[in-house]
Each structure stands twice: as C-alpha cells, then as structure tokens.
Amino acid sequence: MTRILMINLPFDGHVNPTLPLAKALIARGNNVDYICSKQFKEKIEKTGANFIPYNSFPDIPTEKEKKKLSFQALYDTSISLKENNYDLLIYEMFFYPGIQVAKQLGIPSVRQFSQSAWSEETWKSASKVFKFSSFLIDTQVMGKKRIKSMQLPFDSMDDAIIHSKPNMNIVYIPESFQKCRESFNDTFYFVVPEQETKIMNEAVNIPYEEMKKPIIYISFGSILSDKSFYKKCLKIFGNKNLSVILNSGKVKPESLGDIPNNIYVYSFVPQVDVLNHTDVFITHCGMNSVNEAIKAGVPMICMPFINDQIENANQITNLKIGKRIHSFPSRTKEIEDTVQELLNNPIYKSNIEKIKNELHENSKWNEILENVEKLCFKNE
Template identity: 30%
Template sequence: MARVLVVITPAEGHVNPSLGLVKQLTDNGEEVVYVCTEEYRSRIEQTGAELRTYPFPEDAFSHDPALKPAEYKHPYQFVYMMVGGIIRKIVPEVLRVTADETFDYLIFDSLMGWGGTIIAEKLGIPAVCSIASFAFVEPLGTEQDMDENRKDVKELYEATMKLTRQLADEFQVRVPAMDEIARHEGRLKLVYTSRHFQPQAEKLDDSFIFAGPSIVPRQDAPAFPFEQLRARHQQTVYIAMGTILNKDLDFYRLCFDALQDLPVTFVLSSGKHTNMEPLIERIPANFIVQPYVPQLEMLQHADAFITHAGMNSTSEALYYNVPLVMIPLTSDQPLVSKRVQELGAGITLDKNNLTPVALRAALAEVLGNPAYRQQAQVIGESLRQAGGYKRAADVITNYFAAINR
C-alpha cells in the first residue's frame, strides 16, 4: 500500500475534520505520516498515523498577530496571512522533519495554499487538498469590493509578493502570481461538505470531492450529565463560540441577560482557556456552564445552537438537524452563516449590533418556527448522504492506486 504524508494546519477546525479520513486510510492499509504539533498528539496517534512534530506555540491562532482570525476586507489580507503566518513558519519545518524520506502522495490543508504545492514539488509527489471550510470559488474577502487603487491595498500587495519571492528563492521554486497563492491546488480537492450546502457548487469541477463532514466520536470528550437536560425544561439550547474566539466575557454576560428567564435549558461551552470566575455569581439557574462540552453528543440533544458559525460547528449541527442562531466573527464565518440563512436553516445576527433583545428574538423565532428545523434536516440529509470519511478515503486510495498501475 501507499506511504502518505499528511500536513494539516495546527488548528482545531482543520485537524478535527482530517482525523476520520486518516484513520480510514490507516484501516485501509495505508502508512500515514502526519506532520502537526505536539498539542494534537493524542488524537492523531489514535488514528494509527505516525506523528512528526515541530515547534509552534499552543493556542497561536488566539495570540499570534499574524495568525489571529480577522474579518478580511480584501483578499490580499487573507493571502498575506497565509504567506507570513503559515507558509513561512510551517513549510520549512515540514521539509526538515521529512528530509530524505519518500512518500507516494501528500494530503495538505487548504489553509497552507501555495505551501502545499511547495511541499509536493520538493518531495516529487502528487497532492490532495483538504478543505475544511467551503471551497473558495472566489478569494475570501472578495465580497467587500475594496478599491484596488487604495494605498494600503497596494502596499499589502507589495509586502505579500516581496515575502513570496523570498520564499520562492529559499525553496528554489517558481514565484506564483498573487491569485495562485490561495488557490485550491492538487489532483483532488476534498471538501468536508455536500454539493447542496456548498455555495456556487456548479462552478467547481469533478476534482472537487464533496464527502460531507467527518463525524468521528472524540475519544477525549468529557462526561456530561445529559440526564439533567430534559429534567429541567423541554427544550435545550447549546451555546459555543469555537476554540479560538471563546473568551469574550461580555458576550456571555449578554447571553445571561437575554436568556435567563426563558423555560429552556442552556448549555454553554466556555472554553478550557477562559476564566469564568468574574461571572460565577451571574450564571442563571437555567444555564449549565462547562469549560468543555462533548459537542457531537450535545448536538444530538439540542433544539437550537447559538454559534459563531465556524464551518466545523455548523456542519456538525446541521448533520444532526439542529437549526442555528449565528453570530459570525471572522474569517469564513460570515460566508458560512450567509449560506445557512440562504437555505433557511438559521438566522444571522450582526456582532456589532448585538443586543439581548435581538438575541432573544432570534432564538424565539428559531425555536418557535418549525421551518428552520425542517430546512436544517434538508441540509443534514445532504451531509449524511455525501459519504463521509469512508467515501473520502476510498476515492483517494482508488485514485492513486489507478494512476500507479
């Protein structure tokens, strides 16, 4: 069987979707070497892959200015983050820890963009792009329509291309054009969603494989008193704002103010790095607050989900037919929430004008109008029928087996 190199950006929303695929590849007999950081050792090794690590600050996407998620106003901002925050920092490390080794093919994270192409070229192997969000038909930030002639846009272009030329010289590869850096490259592009949910799917060719979300029970998930949910109230609402942007105590305070007197049980996942001590006395009786909640299990009990609309969380909710109240914050989240609302499975709120009244009204609409759950079920069915990580692994192994015959 083949020897596979997997290189994924060290972030929850990118590592987690890859785990089911990697386990299935190893179960199919592939030998997988997975390059990531020490933070993810336990869950990666549970797949049967061999882990190679490199130094990278834990929780870097919360603290590193170059990596911290932002609301991109122009595509160049996203590309600069890729080049300066990811390619420059990760590609040399990947080549170092895999030096003098041979592989049959590469699976790389789409957030690495051109960096994945560099690794494939230096190792002389074909590649598969792992896309943990929607496939970008247009570059992230395009919808903002910022003037190309603005001084700051021109400066950002020059800074990005200067760094790109330096890296191309370092790795002895061709200098890409700006629009090539973030492009989805590879023989195959694996997208963890369905064609139904993907915006503008008709513009994507057959090299894009829509396999649906990778729903794999997490071995490190903590216990949770699910029996307490219906004992309190008939409806349960789950609240979680992801693993990078979940430290906003003002938002949690707003939730308490808006929802404290509703006959609903609220489960709030505050994040393991969030200090909730200042709010301990403010937690209402209808709230269960824990630093980490087993999300896949919780969503199977939830009547609605209040979320930042990260792709992983959104896909998992829809997979279990849960409608959403979405407060997109950064990156691709506005795109994800827009698509959910277009398909009728949730309501989007503006983070800049969020009030207790607005949050309460949106939640009441989603809980009270069955159309939202019905549309969530339509999307959920498309995600379940896409085949998941088993189909993804079969498509990849069959493709490379065929071209190597």
C-alpha cells in the same frame, strides 16, 4: 504498502477535519506519516498515524509564533523528508504551498478543504473581511521572500488556492452548502465524515432530563474571552420558560456571578452530544460547529467574527437553516426575538433536516478513499 505523507498547519479548525481521513486510510492498510506541531501529537497518533513534529519550532508556540513561523517550518520539514520516497502528499488548503511541496518531492497530491472551497466565482462575492484576512496572510505570514524561497509560482493566497489545483480535492462540507457549486468540477468531492467525539470530564454532568424544553445551546469555542456577552445571555434567558446550555470556554463560570436555575454553564461540553439535545444553536459559525449542527438537525443563530465564519453565516441565511444577527448586538431583544423565530417558524428545521438527510444519502466516503489509493498506485 503505500506511504502517504499528510501535512498541516497548527490550528484546530484545519487539523480536526482531516483526522478521519488519516484514520480511514490506515484502517485500509496504508502507512501514514503526519507532520504538524507538537500540540497535535496525541490527536494524530490516536488515528494510528506516525507523528512527525516541525523542525525548528517552539514546543508551546504563541498565537503570533504559529502565524509567523508555521508556514516555513512545515515547508522545511516536508522537503527534508524527500528521501523517504512517499507515494502521495495530502495537504490542507490553508497551507497553499502544499501542491508545490508535492512537485518538489516528485509525487502527486490531494488537497483537503476544512471550509467551503474557493473558486473565481466565490471569491468575487466574498466579503471584504474575508478578502482582507487572505491579504494579511500574504503580507504578514508569507511575503515575497518566502514565496521566492519556496519556489512558488503564484503571488497570493487567493490566486494559489483558486488556480493551482491538484487533481483531487476533498471538501469537508455538505455539497448543498457549497456556495457557487456549479463552479467546481468533478475533481471536488464533498463529504462530512464522522469525527471522534471528545470525552467529557467525568466531573461534568449535564442533566438533560431535568431541563425544560426548548433547550438553547450557546458556544463560541475559544474565540470569545469577554465575559460581558455571557452575562448578557444570563440576563436575556434567565428565569424564562426554557433552558440554556452555555459553553463559556476561556471564561470561568464562577466569574459570571449569580447564574439562574434554568441556565447551565460549563467551561467545556461534548458538543456533538449537546447538539443532539438542542433546539437552537447560537454560534460563531466555525465550519466544524456548522457541520455538527447540520448533522444534529439544529437551526443556527449566527454571530460570526472573522475569516470563513462570515461566509458560513451568509450561506446559513441563504439556505434558511438559520439566521444571522449582529455579532455584538447592542439590543438584547434581537437575540431573544431571533430565538423565538427559529423555534416557531418550521422552515428552518425543515431545511436543515433536508441537508442532514443528504449527508446520509449521498456520502462519497468510500469512493474518496479508493481514489486516494489509486493515486498512490499510479505513482508506484
């Protein structure tokens, strides 16, 4: 039986896309150990994988501790398992020392991208905010001492991700969504596997059958905790000839005051199910949300804040499957007008349906699984 080690950093957007691969490999008879922080134990074990927690890491880390401690903790834990004689290491691109860990363990590696892949061409045209985020990781998370102690042959995150490549890279986005697709060779596989749908709390009942069409869905995950924007949404859409499902996340619905009858506010929703009832999605453009919107064929209004969200929003606009607006619009009319444009102009719905169909027609999932296993057999 092949022994595969999967490793990852403790962030939902980087862990969640990798879980279908773990589950599929186990279903095919492979043994998978997965290193991550304890907050992901239940999710990881649900795939059938053996969960291994980081050594010397807080059980309930703060966001600052995640950023400061997780890279070193993951590296140290991975190296400590050298005697386990794994056949293959699978790492997510954000933990860019992964390829070097594999070399120290003496095994081949596979890289997973939870966002669009990086190349010299994509980096040249990336936003200043995106580049600055990478720079902060280099200076605040890694630093010269850690780079040296990990024996890394590169000095920066962008240099490592672009130039230090394994022979197999899995990118969890539609192929046509990849910016500068021509800059990636045949070692890059583009796929959007089926994710586990979260079970909704039984106390939450979304009465789709009572809602007046069209339905607008608004969600920014856990990124937005300022209730002023949500109150602005109530003002924009309240008592209009449409319905709104608002996922308020960290903001308690009762803190928003009087809620109009055509607006349904929840602190959590099963997003895949909601998108299947939605006509327009207002989103921060995290890649998981973008993939789910594409799979449901729902055009997006983009309000990005940080990191890859900005690049995703730009690509959504370029492909005309949605439109970007100001992330903190001073004029409510901008949101209202953009909703009407996406509802009334059929080009957005048509374009996103084409990409949705591409996911079904060009899936390389079985080929990916077979090639991952071939790397294991070669190592044996």
